[in-house]
Amino acid sequence: MSPLRFVYSFLLVLVTLARGASVRADPQPIALPDLGQAITEGDLAGYFAIPPSGAGLPPGGGTPAQGELAYANHCAACHGDKMQGMPALGAPALTGGRGSLATGKPIKTVESYWPYPTTLFDYIKRAMPFDAPGSLTNDEVYAVTAYILASGRVIESSELIDASTLPKVAMPNRDGFIPDPRQH
Amino acid sequence: MTVIEMAKRNSTGGPDECPCREGMFPRIPQGRRALLLGGGSTVAAGLANAVTAAPTSAPPGAVWYETPPDPTKVQGRPVGSDGGYGTRSQFESAVRRVYSPANLYTSGSLTPLADMIGNTTPSGLHYERHHNGVPTIDPTRHTLVVHGEVRTPKRFTMTDIRRLPSVTRRHFLECSGNTYPEWLAPTGKTVQSTHGLLSTSEWTGVQFSVLAREVGLKFEGGWVLAEGADSAVMTRSIPVEKLMRDAILAYGQNGEAIRPEQGYPLRLLLPGFEGNTNIKWLRRLEVSDKPFMTREETSKYSDLMPDGKAWQFVFEMDAKSVITFPSGEMRLPGAGYYEITGLAWSGRGRVSKVEVSTDGGANWTAASFDNSPEPICTVRFRLPWMWNGQKAVLLSRCADETGYVQPSREQLLAARGANAYYHYNGIQSWYVAPDGRITNVAA
Numbered sequence: 001m002s003p004l005r006f007v008y009s010f011l012l013v014l015v016t017l018a019r020g021a022s023v024r025a026d027p028q029p030i031a032l033p034d035l036g037q038a039i040t041e042g043d044l045a046g047y048f049a050i051p052p053s054g055a056g057l058p059p060g061g062g063t064p065a066q067g068e069l070a071y072a073n074h075c076a077a078c079h080g081d082k083m084q085g086m087p088a089l090g091a092p093a094l095t096g097g098r099g100s101l102a103t104g105k106p107i108k109t110v111e112s113y114w115p116y117p118t119t120l121f122d123y124i125k126r127a128m129p130f131d132a133p134g135s136l137t138n139d140e141v142y143a144v145t146a147y148i149l150a151s152g153r154v155i156e157s158s159e160l161i162d163a164s165t166l167p168k169v170a171m172p173n174r175d176g177f178i179p180d181p182r183q184h
Numbered sequence: 185m186t187v188i189e190m191a192k193r194n195s196t197g198g199p200d201e202c203p204c205r206e207g208m209f210p211r212i213p214q215g216r217r218a219l220l221l222g223g224g225s226t227v228a229a230g231l232a233n234a235v236t237a238a239p240t241s242a243p244p245g246a247v248w249y250e251t252p253p254d255p256t257k258v259q260g261r262p263v264g265s266d267g268g269y270g271t272r273s274q275f276e277s278a279v280r281r282v283y284s285p286a287n288l289y290t291s292g293s294l295t296p297l298a299d300m301i302g303n304t305t306p307s308g309l310h311y312e313r314h315h316n317g318v319p320t321i322d323p324t325r326h327t328l329v330v331h332g333e334v335r336t337p338k339r340f341t342m343t344d345i346r347r348l349p350s351v352t353r354r355h356f357l358e359c360s361g362n363t364y365p366e367w368l369a370p371t372g373k374t375v376q377s378t379h380g381l382l383s384t385s386e387w388t389g390v391q392f393s394v395l396a397r398e399v400g401l402k403f404e405g406g407w408v409l410a411e412g413a414d415s416a417v418m419t420r421s422i423p424v425e426k427l428m429r430d431a432i433l434a435y436g437q438n439g440e441a442i443r444p445e446q447g448y449p450l451r452l453l454l455p456g457f458e459g460n461t462n463i464k465w466l467r468r469l470e471v472s473d474k475p476f477m478t479r480e481e482t483s484k485y486s487d488l489m490p491d492g493k494a495w496q497f498v499f500e501m502d503a504k505s506v507i508t509f510p511s512g513e514m515r516l517p518g519a520g521y522y523e524i525t526g527l528a529w530s531g532r533g534r535v536s537k538v539e540v541s542t543d544g545g546a547n548w549t550a551a552s553f554d555n556s557p558e559p560i561c562t563v564r565f566r567l568p569w570m571w572n573g574q575k576a577v578l579l580s581r582c583a584d585e586t587g588y589v590q591p592s593r594e595q596l597l598a599a600r601g602a603n604a605y606y607h608y609n610g611i612q613s614w615y616v617a618p619d620g621r622i623t624n625v626a627a
Contacts, residue, residue, distance in 0.1 A: 032397060032398065033347065033348055033349075033398065034398065035340065035344040035347055035348060035398060036330075036338035036339060036340040036341075036344050036398055036399070037338060037339045037340075037341075037344075038336050038337065038338055039329065039331070039337050039338060039339050040337075043329070043337075043339065044329065044331060044337075047329065047411070047468055047470075049409050049411065049419055049470060049476050049478070050476070051472065051474060051475075051476045051477060052474075052477050087286060088286060089286060089287055090285075090286035090287030090290055090291070091287075101488060101492035101494075102490065102491055102492030104602070104603075106488055106492075106603050108483060108488075110483075113482075113483055113494075114482060114483050115477070115482050116477045116482060118477070119477055119478060119479050119482055119483070122476075122478065122479070123478070123479040126416075126417045126419070127315075127316065127415070127416045127417055127479075130289070130316065133316065133415045133416070133417070134415075134417070176492065176493055176494055177482070177486060177493065177494050177495075177496040178493050178494070178495060178496065179495070179496060179497055180495050180496065180497050180498040180499065181495065182495075182498070182500075182502075
C-alpha cells in the first residue's frame with residue numbers, strides 16, 4: 001500500500017467511525033402506541049345521541065295528554081304555561097312563529113324552525129330540565145316531546161310518540177336548511 | 185361569591201361604571217381617574233403625579249399588598265410568599281365581563297381586548313361561553329370514549345391521552361355570536377362588548393389523526409359526534425375530514441392544564457371553526473356516516489337568510505379585524521402621536537394584510553405586524569398616527585391568504601340580510617371626536 005493510499009484508507013476509517021458515533025442506531029419504528037382500553041357495547045349503555053333515523057331511541061312512549069302534566073311539573077316554570085318562553089330567564093318559546101322566518105321578526109320555535117323531531121327527544125333527555133338535566137324518565141321525555149309537538153299542531157293531540165312513530169313525524173320546516181354556501 | 189353577586193360585579197350598569205370610560209391605557213385604578221383626566225398631561229406624568237386613596241383590596245386574580253412610598257427603602261416580599269403560584273400585579277384590574285345576561289348558566293363573558301398586550305390571551309381572561317355552567321371534573325375519573333365506525337372502540341384515560349404524541353399550536357377561538365349586536369347598527373360601547381368573544385391561546389394536545397389510528401377509524405368521510413361532560417352534555421357533529429386535517433384533543437393551554445372554563449381536563453380544538461364546535465370537557469366521540477342533527481346544529485348556530493332558509497354547518501370563522509386602541513369609551517388626552525393597534529384573524533389561514541384608515545375609509549394604509557402571522561391565529565397590527573385633534577374615523581380591514589377580504593356591514597347585509605345573527609365580521613369603525621372621546625359609529 002502506497003503512503004497515499006494508506007492515508008486515504010485511514011481517513012475512510014475515521015469517517016466511518018465518526019458517522020457511526022454521530023448516528024445512533026435507528027430506533028425500531030413504533031407501529032402504534034396502542035393505548036386505551038377496548039370496550040364493548042355494554043360499556044356504552046350510559047351514552048346516547050339520537051340521529052334523524054331514530055337509531056338508539058329507547059323503549060317507552062307517551063301521548064300529549066300524558067305530557068301535559070310532566071310539562072307543567074318540569075318545564076312550565078321557564079318556558080311558560082303556554083310555551084311562550086321567558087326571555088328574562090333565557091328560556092325560548094317552544095311554539096308559534098310559523099311563517100315568520102322570512103319576515104323582519106323571525107320567531108324560531110320547535111314548530112316553526114326545528115327540522116327533525118328526533119332532536120327534540122334527544123335534547124330534552126340530554127339537557128332538560130335545565131336545573132335537573134337528565135332527570136326525566138324515557139316515558140316522560142316521550143310524553144313531553146308529544147305535548148310540545150301537539151301544542152305546535154305538528155301531530156294530532158291523541159298521537160302516541162315512541163321509537164317507531166317519532167322519526168316519522170313530518171316537521172313543518174324540514175326543508176328549511178341548506179349547507180353553508182360561502183365561497184371558500 | 186353567589187351567582188347574583190357575580191352578576192352584579194360583572195354586569196355593566198351605567199356608563200360611569202365602565203373603568204375604560206376615561207383615559208387611555210393603562211386601566212386606571214379607582215381614585216386616580218380624576219387626577220389623570222384633570223391635567224390634560226401625558227399619561228406618564230398623570231400617573232407619576234397621582235396620589236391615590238389607598239385601595240384595600242386587590243382586583244380578581246391579584247393579591248393586595250401595602251404599597252411603600254419608596255420600594256427601595258423597604259425589603260420586598262420573600263420568595264415563596266405566593267404559596268408557589270404567582271398572581272398578577274394588584275394594579276392590573278382588567279376582567280372578563282358579562283353583558284346583559286338573561287341566564288348566567290348559558291351566558292358568556294367577554295375578553296377585555298383593549299387591555300390585551302401582544303397576541304396571547306391570558307388564560308384567566310379567555311372569553312367564556314357555556315351552555316349550562318362550568319362543571320367540576322376530576323381528571324383521574326375523566327375518560328374519553330371513541331366508538332361507532334371504528335375497528336376497536338376504546339376508552340382513554342387522561343393518562344393514556346397524555347402518553348400519546350402531542351403537538352403545540354397557537355390558535356384563536358371565536359364564538360360565532362361575536363359582534364352580533366353590530367349587524368344592524370353600531371351598538372356596543374367598548375371593543376370588549378363588540379368583539380370580546382375572541383381569544384388566542386397556545387394549545388397542546390393529541391391530534392385526532394393519532395387517535396384515529398389507535399381506534400382504527402373505518403373511513404375518512406363521514407361525521408363524528410363530539411360530546412361534552414357538562415350538564416348541557418353539549419353535542420356537535422364534526423366532519424371527519426376536518427378532524428383528520430388539524431383537530432387537536434387539547435389538555436394544555438398556555439403552558440399549563442386547560443382552565444376549567446375552557447374544558448378541563450380535555451377539549452376539542454378545531455382551528456378556525458366557530459367556538460361552540462370546539463366541545464369542552466370532551467368525553468365521547470362517535471363516528472357515523474351522517475351528522476346527528478343535534479339541537480346546537482339545527483335550532484341554534486344556524487344562520488337565517490332573508491328568504492327564510494337557514495345556512496347549516498357554517499363552520500369557518502371569516503377573516504376579521506378590529507382596532508383595540510383607540511377604541512370605544514377611551515379618551516385621547518390631546519393631539520399628537522399615537523399608535524393605532526388591534527387584532528386581525530382568519531379561520532381559513534394566515535392573515536396576509538391589514539389596512540387602516542383614519543378618514544372613514546377614503547384612504548387606507550398598510551399596517552405592520554407585531555408577530556409573524558401563524559395559520560388560524562390572531563396577529564397584532566399597528567400603525568403610527570399623528571392625530572391633528574380634528575374629527576377622525578378609524579377603520580381596519582384585513583385579508584387572509586385565501587384572498588378573502590373583510591367586508592363592510594353593508595356588504596354583509598346585502599349578502600345575508602338582517603336575520604343571520606351569527607358570523608358577523610364587518611369592518612368596525614371608531615369615531616374620534618375633537619375632545620378625544622371615542623365612540624362606536626357607522627363609517
